[in-house]
Amino acid sequence: MTTKLFGAPVQRREDPRLLTGQGRYLDDLGRDALAAAFVRSPHAHARVRDIDVSGALDVEGLVAIYTWEDLPERVGRALPLLIPHPALTHGRTAYPLARDVVRHVGEPVVMVVAADRYAAEDACALIEVDYEPLKPVVGIEEAVQGAQLVHEDVPGNVGAHLVQEVAAADGRGAREAIETSPHTLAFRLDIERSASMPLEGRGVYARWDGRDLRVYSSTQTSTSVRMAVAAALGLPLPQVEVIAPDVGGGFGVKIVHPWPEEVLVPWAAMTLGREVKWTEDRREHFVSSAHERGQVQYVRVGFDDDGRVLGLDVTILHDHGAYTPYGIIVPIVTSTQLLGPYKPGAYRVEFTAVYTNTVQVTPYRGAGRPQGVFCMERTMDKIARYLGKDRTEVRAANFIRPDEFPYDQGMTFQDGRPLIYDSGNYPEMLRMIKELIGWDTFERRPGLGIGIGCYVEGTGVGPYEGGHVQITSDGRVHVSTGLTSQGQGHETAFAQIAATELGVPIERVSVVTGDTRRFGYAVGTFASRAAVVSGNAIALACRKVREKALRIAADALEADPGDLDIADGIVHVVGAPSAAVPLSTVAVLANPLRYAFDEETAKATQFATAAAPDRPPVAEGEEPGLEGRDYYSPIRSTFAAGMHAAIVETDPDTAEIKVLRYAVVHDCGRLINPMIVEGQIHGGVAQGIGGALYERMVYDQHGQLVNASFMDFLMPYATEIPRVETGHLETPSPLNPLGIKGAGEAGVIPVSAVIASAVEDAEGIEINRMPISPSELFELRMG
Amino acid sequence: MKPPPFTYHAPRDLPAALRTLAEVGGKVLAGGQSLIPMLNMRLAAPGHVVDINRVAGLDGIEVSRAGVTVGALARHADVERAGAHPLLTWALKLVAHPAIRNRGTVVGSLVHADPAAELPAVLAVLGGHVRVARWDCGRVTFREIPAAEFFVGPMESAVGPGELAVSAFFPALEEGSGAAFHEVSRRHGDYALAGACAVVGVAGARVACIGVGGGPVVIDVGGDLSSAAARVRDAVDPDDDIHASAAYRRHLVGVLAERALRDAAREGAAARGA
Structure with a gap:
């Protein structure tokens, strides 16, 4: 068989396990562990006056009750602000348990440990917390008014304020450019809150054996959790290991760390000398993890008769919820990625991140891009409408041309590095999406609309990832990388890379991710970065191993390493297939042995080989074993792109909105596995349709999340998702050895923009707010 | 999401089930599709749950x-x-x-x-x-x-x-009559934002609407289907909620009643061979 697997639609190797109930998720572990549960604040804003646990003490099975007062100083500290930024002048994070004031419904106040979750919840129900309710701040407008404060020491509720400005070629600023433009438009846009909502919530399980701590967490970053836990508990790093078992989706919410429970559960396990586990339930997930998306945008744009943007001025109000543990990454991404495939003349963007008494905001798949793309694509549609031009024509007039790469947008991206697009071909992509959806032959009629949306996504951010590759004496290849998997197909894609690089059948390759026992240095899985950063690191590690294998095989075959190749796991002399040695033997030869344990390894023992008497068995500069480790640290992000188009039908009587067709053209550079990329796109589009037509977090004036269940928070079912038609364009990235770009978030990014574009087309009513429901479309029709 | 403690009863026959209910009160558990979530979310905390699934003769x-x-x-x-x-x-x-x-x-x-x-x-x-x-x-x-x-x-x-x-x-439907049910829900299978089922026979037509009042709202339409939508909208009393406004629901139920009546009338006519 061929070993050229890179680029092939290999079926996902993890699926038989994950789809037949063989996955091992957090709650499948630690059957005998004690269970933790939390008393969470029922108030959006309140002072904790007193906690009376006496009513709970008689619950059968109760083991321990902890409040903030019970925590050691180190454990009770405010959680870290993970990504500081000079503009985040008033960053605030929560305490693991409420110290004094609770700032959103769901904030943990008391931790209960009991024999099982039933008893723990019974005890929680009997603990009485005396709250002094404070006036909550709900919604962006109330936050901006600043009459009530979420944090006493944060004036105006402003956590961060940042202005970025890119002048036009003639040196003029955006506002000046707009003033002198032939045409100008000004409008307001709104996007509501949604959330990651992984199938599996968060969860932590900890074991302490008196010396070493092992923590399992449903996380997107086991290495960082490890460092955070070791720091919080005052343990030397080598005594702490953190493992991400099978994780049932993350979509961003699990990159945040350490969560209160990630500190408290291990601490309780150490304190009690017992295994402790906490598994988040869905109601907890709604009110105590993280949300995203909520923004108000004020846009002013100036343009010429061709629809070319001469100046763009965007002011963003970003709802950050109660805390900013992940810094201001989301509004930074919105501000920068708003530009998409366009060069808007002069650009000014200003955002204010405000606190509200709601669940904190951290990145959710797309991470600020859906809002930015909504802004830019609505702008393009409005310009086209104003000029009476085809919407795709206006977009094309603003595209960065293929000969302009690398293209410097003149801004600073979320990784602190310049926003320079590495490669792309936007005109060709537009041609492909128009053909795929049938843009030019679409027959418009009332109640039928077509829409389009374009985006550029900075993917594969640094700082680095690593890969370790080991070939054992049975010929098997063991790949490990430190970042984690949440179902993306890493076991398959990374195995394809290793199999291709090493010339071995993929069946012989196994992949381990997110286990600090196997690989200690990593950043995590977010920002569509796993394939780019870990993929390249694994390829580089494989190349080291390959080089070593050829060197050893050359010795054994008395050939020149340059004349050797590897196919099907066998090193052979090119053109002389009989002169060959399998990698299993090479692995044996790489590790000189005193003791054999089977026939194969006997070949490496001291009397089996005619060793050179004047050379040490392991040559100077060599290491025993056929293994290698390498890292890939990207100079900056690589920029994937895509264009989506949809045809929607709106019912003239019921105002129902149905997506009839949905098409995607996608460019993530070289494809490792088109089937996996398409799967990522399908899932992303489904989440995007959720955000466009169904999902919203509904807070009432008291700061209560009134739809905190799957009964009322409407994620689309399969029945709501159309078949997604996909086309691929491959513009390799010049930045990394494999020429790849990230694909994980792509599907979700432009969907709200596309659906808004199509509904507007069908209805002739301007759509400035997403999501949109039948009831809202009805109200718009009524005027 | 674990239920508070309750005493579980699993009677085997109807008299035993009724005796238990008479003695302890408690909530009846049949399919459990509403009760169990309410228990797990601790929105209901009955002292006793009477599971009737083992009661013989109730599944006919x-x-x-x-x-x-x-x-x-x-x-x-x-x-x-x-x-x-x-x-x-x-x-x-x-x-x-x-x-x-x-x-x-x-x-x-x-x-x-x-x-x-x-x-x-x-x-x-x-x-x-x-x-x-x-x-x-x-x-x-x-x-x-x-x-x-x-x-x-x-x-x-x-x-x-x-x-x-x-x-x-x-x-049973009377001979020569037809029936239909139309609803709009946010997602396939969700509770309806509004809905209407209709029975149209020789003697007249009736429609029952859902999602627009405290229970099903039944309206005798009589023989005049043309004004049915307006009459339905007059008769219902919908509320605003997070999924739809009252105004939308009122409009919608009229549309759906009209559709249900039209389809029911067509079926009735077909049944009569008309």
């Missing part, structure tokens, strides 16, 4: 010329498959998803009396009734509650403390 689906009698343990899916009543079958296809229909019961849905549920509207538009049993002075007694009196308010039926709804009777 009896068809006669007069109509269909559905026992308290007959699952949505079984009744749907039996196909014994065209309107009931149509409505059941709109109830939630297969997994829920495999467990949930028709009678349980009636007793639960959700104003957006389909089955109460079917019972109401057909003028059916629910048979209720209780333990009274050492013996089992029954009473029949007509649909018009059964749905007292949102999530409230006329089943009293200690009583168990043992069956529901859905009258």
Whole structure:
């Protein structure tokens, strides 16, 4: 068989396990562990006056009750602000348990440990917390008014304020450019809150054996959790290991760390000398993890008769919820990625991140891009409408041309590095999406609309990832990388890379991710970065191993390493297939042995080989074993792109909105596995349709999340998702050895923009707010 | 999401079930599709749960010329498959998803009396009734509650403390009449934003609307279908909620009533060979 697997639609190797109930998720572990549960604040804003646990003490099975007062100083500290930024002048994070004031419904106040979750919840129900309710701040407008404060020491509720400005070629600023433009438009846009909502919530399980701590967490970053836990508990790093078992989706919410429970559960396990586990339930997930998306945008744009943007001025109000543990990454991404495939003349963007008494905001798949793309694509549609031009024509007039790469947008991206697009071909992509959806032959009629949306996504951010590759004496290849998997197909894609690089059948390759026992240095899985950063690191590690294998095989075959190749796991002399040695033997030869344990390894023992008497068995500069480790640290992000188009039908009587067709053209550079990329796109589009037509977090004036269940928070079912038609364009990235770009978030990014574009087309009513429901479309029709 | 402690009872026959209900009160567990989530979210904390799933003789689906009698343990899916009543079958296809229909019961849905549920509207538009049993002075007694009196308010039926709804009777469509059910839900299988089922016969037409009042809203349309939408909109009293405004629901239910009446009239005409 061929070993050229890179680029092939290999079926996902993890699926038989994950789809037949063989996955091992957090709650499948630690059957005998004690269970933790939390008393969470029922108030959006309140002072904790007193906690009376006496009513709970008689619950059968109760083991321990902890409040903030019970925590050691180190454990009770405010959680870290993970990504500081000079503009985040008033960053605030929560305490693991409420110290004094609770700032959103769901904030943990008391931790209960009991024999099982039933008893723990019974005890929680009997603990009485005396709250002094404070006036909550709900919604962006109330936050901006600043009459009530979420944090006493944060004036105006402003956590961060940042202005970025890119002048036009003639040196003029955006506002000046707009003033002198032939045409100008000004409008307001709104996007509501949604959330990651992984199938599996968060969860932590900890074991302490008196010396070493092992923590399992449903996380997107086991290495960082490890460092955070070791720091919080005052343990030397080598005594702490953190493992991400099978994780049932993350979509961003699990990159945040350490969560209160990630500190408290291990601490309780150490304190009690017992295994402790906490598994988040869905109601907890709604009110105590993280949300995203909520923004108000004020846009002013100036343009010429061709629809070319001469100046763009965007002011963003970003709802950050109660805390900013992940810094201001989301509004930074919105501000920068708003530009998409366009060069808007002069650009000014200003955002204010405000606190509200709601669940904190951290990145959710797309991470600020859906809002930015909504802004830019609505702008393009409005310009086209104003000029009476085809919407795709206006977009094309603003595209960065293929000969302009690398293209410097003149801004600073979320990784602190310049926003320079590495490669792309936007005109060709537009041609492909128009053909795929049938843009030019679409027959418009009332109640039928077509829409389009374009985006550029900075993917594969640094700082680095690593890969370790080991070939054992049975010929098997063991790949490990430190970042984690949440179902993306890493076991398959990374195995394809290793199999291709090493010339071995993929069946012989196994992949381990997110286990600090196997690989200690990593950043995590977010920002569509796993394939780019870990993929390249694994390829580089494989190349080291390959080089070593050829060197050893050359010795054994008395050939020149340059004349050797590897196919099907066998090193052979090119053109002389009989002169060959399998990698299993090479692995044996790489590790000189005193003791054999089977026939194969006997070949490496001291009397089996005619060793050179004047050379040490392991040559100077060599290491025993056929293994290698390498890292890939990207100079900056690589920029994937895509264009989506949809045809929607709106019912003239019921105002129902149905997506009839949905098409995607996608460019993530070289494809490792088109089937996996398409799967990522399908899932992303489904989440995007959720955000466009169904999902919203509904807070009432008291700061209560009134739809905190799957009964009322409407994620689309399969029945709501159309078949997604996909086309691929491959513009390799010049930045990394494999020429790849990230694909994980792509599907979700432009969907709200596309659906808004199509509904507007069908209805002739301007759509400035997403999501949109039948009831809202009805109200718009009524005027 | 674990329920608070409760005492569990699993009686084997109807007298035992009714005795238990008379003695301890408690909530009846049949399909559990509403009760179990409420327990797990600690929105309900009954001291006793009386599981009737082992009670013999409650799972029947009896068809006669007069109509269909559905026992308290007959699952949505079984009744749907039996196909014994065209309107009931149509409505059941709109109830939630297969997994829920495999467990949930028709009678349980009636007793639960959700104003957006389909089955109460079917019972109401057909003028059916629910048979209720209780333990009274050492013996089992029954009473029949007509649909018009059964749905007292949102999530409230006329089943009293200690009583168990043992069956529901859905009258057959009169000869030459037709029926239809239309609804709009946010997602396939969700509770409807609004809906309407209609029966149109020689003598006249009736429509029952859901999601627009405290229970199914029944309107006798008589022979004039052309003004039906307006009359329906006048008769209903919908609320705003997070999924739809009252104004939208009022508009929508008119559209759906019109559609249901039109389809029912067409079916009736076809049945008469007209």
